[in-house]
Amino acid sequence: MELTVRVKPGSRRGPLVEPTPGDPAASFTVHVRERAVDGAANAGVVAALADHFGVRKSDVEILRGHSARIKRVRVDGA
Numbered sequence: 152m153e154l155t156v157r158v159k160p161g162s163r164r165g166p167l168v169e170p171t172p173g174d175p176a177a178s179f180t181v182h183v184r185e186r187a188v189d190g191a192a193n194a195g196v197v198a199a200l201a202d203h204f205g206v207r208k209s210d211v212e213i214l215r216g217h218s219a220r221i222k223r224v225r226v227d228g229a
Contacts, residue, residue: 161194166199
């Protein structure tokens, strides 16, 4: 399954994945505590999505948007 997510790095609410029905750009908002430094936020996004969907981290892959807040992500096995 492919998703478009909006990432909120450095969030106090994280790790949290919540649906965003009013956002036409992204279907989920992912709050992560990690800052966007050296890929730490991307690793947090992968971990949060894997936990949310009940899959392994290796089943979550960021396809596009490695350096952007809006990312295209593939989740296998969900």
